[in-house]
Amino acid sequence: MVPSASIGLTLHSRTGVAYRFDPGALCLELLVTGGPGPYRRYEVLHGPDDLSDWADRSRLTPTPALQISKTEVTNARNLRDALFRVVLAHLHSDPYPPGDLKTLNKAAARPALAPAITPTGERQWAGTPTGTHLLATVAQDAIELLTGPSAHRIRTCAGENCQLVYVDTSRPGRRRWCSMEHCGNLHKVRALRSRHADQE
Numbered sequence: 666m667v668p669s670a671s672i673g674l675t676l677h678s679r680t681g682v683a684y685r686f687d688p689g690a691l692c693l694e695l696l697v698t699g700g701p702g703p704y705r706r707y708e709v710l711h712g713p714d715d716l717s718d719w720a721d722r723s724r725l726t727p728t729p730a731l732q733i734s735k736t737e738v739t740n741a742r743n744l745r746d747a748l749f750r751v752v753l754a755h756l757h758s759d760p761y762p763p764g765d766l767k768t769l770n771k772a773a774a775r776p777a778l779a780p781a782i783t784p785t786g787e788r789q790w791a792g793t794p795t796g797t798h799l800l801a802t803v804a805q806d807a808i809e810l811l812t813g814p815s816a817h818r819i820r821t822c823a824g825e826n827c828q829l830v831y832v833d834t835s836r837p838g839r840r841r842w843c844s845m846e847h848c849g850n851l852h853k854v855r856a857l858r859s860r861h862a863d864q865e
Contacts, residue, residue: 674722676844684846689815689832692748692807694723696830701746704828708742713796716741720799727787729778729794737796744772744800748807752830755811756821772804824848 673687674694688694698719699708710716713733721728747765754761778798781791810816810832818833822843829843842848 672724684844686829686831686844688830689834690806690810691724692803692810693752693819693830693832695719695741695745695803696749696752698745699742700749704749710738710742710745713738716796716799725778725802727789729790729799731794731796731799733796733799737800740772741796741800743768744804748804751807751811752819755816755819756830769804769807772800773808775801777801777805822848 673685674697675683676686676697677683686697688696697707698710698715699705710719713735716733716738717731720731747762747768750765751761751769753759775797778794778801779791781789783789810819815832815834818838820831820833820840821827822829822831823841824843825848827843827848831840831843833840
């Protein structure tokens with residue numbers, strides 16, 4: 666289980682408005698950093714500092730003081746793209762791409778971040794965490810999600826032109842939006858305008 670403190674990421678709309686997005690899982694938080702094909706234009710993982718910044722914004726707590734190489738950044742992009750395609754296949758009930766499963770399983774097989782406790786009772790990460798430990802943690806989280814009891818709760822936002830993926834952790838299982846602040850609010854505004862137009 667990945668620990669969490671401040672849940673959710675702060676994202677920005679095309680107009681620059683900030684909103685909170687909680688995808689419900691560490692592995693899905695990685696998908697907001699870019700992706701394959703048309704999602705390449707959203708790429709933010711260009712160097713070690715970018716991957717470290719993502720870890721700082723993620724639900725990992727405490728933030729690991731990572732040593733990250735350029736190769737590990739490339740591996741992070743490869744893992745993210747593979748996970749993106751696997752999740753999309755899951756959403757469409759399609760077979761998982763074999764090459765992407767291999768990438769995911771290979772990353773998960775490596776040692777993940779290991780928790781430790783300090784003499785004063787605080788939580789920390791053991792040893793010297795690296796980018797490889799981080800990616801193993803993400804990959805293991807993805808496998809737990811895709812094979813666990815919440816697999817059927819993975820959704821894509823119902824918003825127009827929004828492809829954000831999340832786990833619906835609401836009790837009734839009826840979450841439709843990446844964020845009520847963003848796509849949920851836009852839907853309400855459109856619905857209100859439509860009703861007014863119909864009444865004119």
